[in-house]
Amino acid sequence: MGKKQWQGLTDDEKKRYSRQIILDNFGQSGQEKLKNAVVFVAGAGGLASSALPYLAASGIGTIRVCDYDAVELSNLNRQVVHSDRNIGINKARSAKKRLRQVNPTIIIKTFECKIDETTVRRIVGNSNIIVDCTDNLSTRLVLNAYAVQKKIPFVFGSVWGLKGYLSFFHVPETPCLECVFQKAPHEGEFPVLGTTPGVIGTFEALEVIKYFTGIGMNCKNKMLIFDGALLLWKTVHIARNPECPICSKLR
Numbered sequence: 001m002g003k004k005q006w007q008g009l010t011d012d013e014k015k016r017y018s019r020q021i022i023l024d025n026f027g028q029s030g031q032e033k034l035k036n037a038v039v040f041v042a043g044a045g046g047l048a049s050s051a052l053p054y055l056a057a058s059g060i061g062t063i064r065v066c067d068y069d070a071v072e073l074s075n076l077n078r079q080v081v082h083s084d085r086n087i088g089i090n091k092a093r094s095a096k097k098r099l100r101q102v103n104p105t106i107i108i109k110t111f112e113c114k115i116d117e118t119t120v121r122r123i124v125g126n127s128n129i130i131v132d133c134t135d136n137l138s139t140r141l142v143l144n145a146y147a148v149q150k151k152i153p154f155v156f157g158s159v160w161g162l163k164g165y166l167s168f169f170h171v172p173e174t175p176c177l178e179c180v181f182q183k184a185p186h187e188g189e190f191p192v193l194g195t196t197p198g199v200i201g202t203f204e205a206l207e208v209i210k211y212f213t214g215i216g217m218n219c220k221n222k223m224l225i226f227d228g229a230l231l232l233w234k235t236v237h238i239a240r241n242p243e244c245p246i247c248s249k250l251r
């Protein structure tokens with residue numbers, strides 16, 4: 001993974017992560033895989049507010065995070081990685097301040113620009129996985145196309161109100177995002193309760209940790225749908241679209 005030399009664990013790291021190292025099939029080798037991983041988190045809003053602290057706390061060695069916007073008062077009902085005193089500050093930078101406190105031993109790189117076809121390559125860089133914590137389909141489709149092209153796994157998370165959605169895309173083993181969504185069901189300002197991205201962002205971090213360590217199974221070929229109002233979970237099967245403009249030519 002990456003061009004850097006493989007990094008082993010320090011004594012402090014063995015202690016910091018001791019409660020997860022003792023998980024079945026995790027061990028010090030699992031922890032080393034997290035330490036040597038580079039994770040790109042797209043967006044530093046609601047989904048990232050839970051995904052980022054859990055990724056940082058778990059010992060992901062390098063986190064790259066990008067957001068163009070500044071923290072606003074109306075973000076704070078759900079974007080708990082930010083605080084009142086960071087209103088007006090770029091969200092990626094604000095999140096980094098918090099993550100420094102969560103885990104000062106990891107590398108955090110911030111990018112303060114829009115994610116589009118012209119910037120995606122530079123921002124994603126040498127990341128081994130892309131975590132979608134954005135809030136709009138057009139950015140997601142840019143990330144999806146790049147992930148398919150580079151064969152990087154793409155963790156999809158989305159929320160609306162009290163409903164949340166999650167899937168793990170990695171063509172050709174799974175469909176891509178564009179096989180499932182071509183048009184946004186909702187755009188612009190939408191209702192959201194903070195606990196919904198809290199749940200889904202946490203699950204996105206879990207998908208990342210499972211991917212690197214090999215514990216459990218990723219959410220492949222299915223969409224997890226969470227209904228917070230009724231406290232119901234369901235999964236629906238999703239399949240590749242043989243006419244998908246993004247992934248249909250890949251085997």
Ligand SMILES: [Zn+2]
Nearest residue numbers: 176179244247
């Ligand atoms: Zn596709």
